[in-house]
Amino acid sequence: MKPKDQKLAFKLYLYMGALFITSLVVSNLIFQKFFYWQPFGDITVFGAPLFEISVGILPYPVTFLITDLISEIFGQKKANQIVTAGIFASFFSMLIILVANYAPAIPASPVGDETFTNVFGLSPLGVLASMLAYLFAQYIDISIYHFWKRITKGRYLWVRNNFSTFASQFVDTFTVVGLLCIFGVLPWDKFYGLIISGFLFKVFIAVLDTPLLYFFVYIIRKRFNLKIGEEITLSNA
Numbered sequence: 001m002k003p004k005d006q007k008l009a010f011k012l013y014l015y016m017g018a019l020f021i022t023s024l025v026v027s028n029l030i031f032q033k034f035f036y037w038q039p040f041g042d043i044t045v046f047g048a049p050l051f052e053i054s055v056g057i058l059p060y061p062v063t064f065l066i067t068d069l070i071s072e073i074f075g076q077k078k079a080n081q082i083v084t085a086g087i088f089a090s091f092f093s094m095l096i097i098l099v100a101n102y103a104p105a106i107p108a109s110p111v112g113d114e115t116f117t118n119v120f121g122l123s124p125l126g127v128l129a130s131m132l133a134y135l136f137a138q139y140i141d142i143s144i145y146h147f148w149k150r151i152t153k154g155r156y157l158w159v160r161n162n163f164s165t166f167a168s169q170f171v172d173t174f175t176v177v178g179l180l181c182i183f184g185v186l187p188w189d190k191f192y193g194l195i196i197s198g199f200l201f202k203v204f205i206a207v208l209d210t211p212l213l214y215f216f217v218y219i220i221r222k223r224f225n226l227k228i229g230e231e232i233t234l235s236n237a
Contacts, residue, residue, distance in 0.1 A: 025093045027063075037053070069216055
């Protein structure tokens with residue numbers, strides 16, 4: 001690959017990584033707000049309203065789309081590096097918020113201590129549950145993605161995209177809801193309903209992002225003249 005193309009490829013990897021980390025950090029910052037989406041009417045599952053979910057779930061599917069795209073173009077190692085960087089960024093952002101929460105506000109501050117705590121005083125248990133679920137789900141997603149990529153010899157992009165995402169999203173939903181119930185943040189009577197509701201929403205979004213993955217993979221392959229299943233090796237990263 002020409003030096004010019006190598007530079008462009010690294011910049012593309014860097015920008016995708018930035019989008020991934022931003023989506024992940026933001027999802028942890030806003031997860032305390034919940035909303036109710038009713039595309040199929042007022043339906044309850046095991047006592048929990050269908051699609052009564054946190055707004056933190058909205059940017060979260062973007063992270064799986066990006067890791068699948070990085071996996072397809074740059075390989076498993078580079079995808080795992082982005083996941084590891086995301087974990088570091090998430091914990092570091094939580095540390096900054098914790099310090100800011102303990103810093104006393106002056107009387108003239110537009111945002112007082114109580115308001116700041118209500119918005120950004122994230123539950124340590126909630127954050128821990130989210131991070132553990134994220135850790136399991138992302139590495140599983142990448143592993144399954146490359147398993148199917150080897151089996152299909154780089155063909156049938158929709159198979160590895162959806163199969164890896166479905167499995168990892170179930171692990172993510174089961175882990176985070178289970179840990180929140182174990183820690184007493186959520187009641188156990190909501191366990192099954194929240195798992196089904198959260199998983200179905202993520203599956204719905206995953207199906208919708210498949211055309212986007214095809215589009216971006218097509219554009220990148222065409223720009224770098226990549227064959228089916230071929231990956232870019234970054235010499236400077």
